[in-house]
Amino acid sequence: MFGFNRCQSGTSAFMALLLGTTAAVPMLIPTPASAQLFPPPSNRRNPSPSFNRLVIPRGTEIPVEYKEAEKILVALDETMDLTLTVAANIRNRDGRLLVPFGSEVVGKLEPTSGGSRFVAEEIIINNRRQYLNADSRIVTRREEIRRGSRTSEILRGASIGASAAAVIAAVTGDKAIATEEVLGGAILGTLGGLILGRSESAEVISINPNSDLDITLRSDLNLY
Structure with a gap:
């Protein structure tokens, strides 16, 4: 009877050790790298800093x-x-x-x-x-362009759009900026009429x- 109990006790101890070892096995499996790169959907509302890095x-x-x-x-x-x-x-x-x-x-x-x-x-x-x-x-x-204004002062340190150049040339009568290079052929072709009937003043946007x-x-x- 004693021998049986001893054997039963030993068996129980062995089974307990086996179960304990089996339970510990998943803890030793490394987390896949992809899990760190792509958080599960439930976590996407509060992603990790590394997920939002770029x-x-x-x-x-x-x-x-x-x-x-x-x-x-x-x-x-x-x-x-x-x-x-x-x-x-x-x-x-x-x-x-x-x-x-x-x-x-x-x-x-x-x-x-x-x-x-x-x-x-x-x-x-x-x-x-x-x-x-x-x-x-x-x-x-806005910057007001008036007839008689000195074009050199208006354009000092400025980059000028083609339409703005046409407006300035039309008001001031200064043909120096009315060139193919600045205005392009389409605008240059209509500029002559604008200069002949030019207004006293006009406005452009100054940025x-x-x-x-x-x-x-x-x-x-x-x-x-």
Whole structure:
């Protein structure tokens, strides 16, 4: 009887050891790497910092600058192609560089609500082009051009749109800026009549590109 009890006791101990060992086995299996890269759906509302590392969220403001001129003049209804550059390194909270200083932002100045704003279309980061949904605030500052104004003073330090050049030439009568290179053939062909019947004054939109055109993201920017 004693021998039986001893054997039963030994068997119980062995089974307990076996069960304990079996229960411990799953704890030794390493977590798959993909689980760290792609959190389960239940966690996506509160993703880990590493999951959001390459996303710049909607509403972020990105400073830009334009080194070609101190101001930009466009006509009230003018659309003008424009390329700006990012004016500062953009980093995430961990200090990781997302958008380096000098990256190009390609877009257009477009007329809207009595003014003009820059609408971004692409961003070029390390020679890679990427869609960008962002725009600047609306600039309504105007500069009056009057007959007799000195064109050299108006254009000092300025980049000027083709339509704005036509307006300035029409009011001032200064044909110096009415060239094929500045205006293009289509506008140049109609300029003669404008100069002959020119008005006393006209207005153009005056933009300070280094303070007026900082862009705000309208949707998340997912970097690749």
